[in-house]
Amino acid sequence: MRNPKVAMITGYYNRGHLIQRTLDSMAAQTYDNLEIIVFDDRSQDDTADILRSYARKAIRPVKTIIHNANIGFTHGIINAIGTTDAEFIAVQGSGDYSLPDRISLQMELIQSGPTIGLVGSSYVNVDETSKGRRIHSSHNSALGFADIMKRNPFTHGEVLFRRTVYDQAGGYNPLFKYSQDYDLWLRIAQISLLASRPEILYHRYIQRDGVTYSARKAIEQAQYTVLSRRLAVMPKEKRRDVDARLRELGVGALVPTNDPDLQAMIRTSIVRFLAWGDSAGASELSQYLSPHYTRIAYKYLSHLSNHRLLVGIRGRLVEYYTKSRQSTHM
Secondary structure: OOOOOEEEEEEEOOOHHHHHHHHHHHHOOOOOOEEEEEEEOOOOOOHHHHHHHHHHHOOOOEEEEEOOOOOOHHHHHHHHHHOOOOOEEEEOOOOOEEOOOHHHHHHHHHOOOOOEEEEEEEEEEEEOOOOOEEEEOOOOOOEOHHHHHHOOOOOHHHOEEEHHHHHHHOOOOOOOOOOHHHHHHHHHOOOOEEEEEEEEEEEEEEOOOOOOOOHHHHHHHHHHHHHHHHHHOOOHHHHHHHHHHHHHHOHHHHOOOOOHHHHHHHHHHHHHHHHOOOHHHHHHHHOOOOOHHHHHHHHHHHHHOOOHHHOOHHHHHHHHHHHHOOOOOO
């Protein structure tokens, strides 16, 4: 009997130079019944042309979807999922790399019990600029809603989930520009268990043009994260009201920068920026802190972190940031 069908989906916007690394890793998967889907969200560079060229010579079929207009990643992945009849969906980050056995091992885990709806794995963060590497180890055989509310243990590109669970949870919220993954995981966790392989199956490459290392985008992502947690515990009727306000007013009106939960996440994010040597980003983030003395203290620390006598502080900051992820996520 043939294995269940898995659709492995990735989306691109202006990252044509990163296509081969990612699609080569997708094509090299040892899992046999795999559909590869890649969409281009109206890139301004040569990404669409590179995708078409790659698909023509790929070692296994690649379904390419070229958008006529820029619709954003969330709408893009919703549309891509809508084009497949696969029983399982695997997400793949643009520019990232999946090890050859990723899908095979994740399918082994998710099929080990009908109550498991989503699986991840251990992964490596790789900074493309500094070439620094940090391993994120996972030993979670089963996670429930309370666990996911405390922190998001997954990076978006590492996950694989059941299509039935995705549909039952309501799919990605098209109103979410960022943290659309965490919002979905919280809803999936209310109807199934989440689990993770302990093996390193994914390499996540940090792009300085991405959300993780853009101060402005990081703030907005954190606002969506805070909102995700609040929506997860709301009655459906109230959630519809909040969605309507989000559509009309934007996330900043629902989670202002002085929100206590957001402030805690900003402080953790500043430490992360410093840990990776981005004092400029840390200084920019500190502008969103309140009260005034806290903002000044973090800004001063961001300037000090580049001093040659204090470069060693980064190792301790990395350790602090790693521990802080146990209680917050940004």
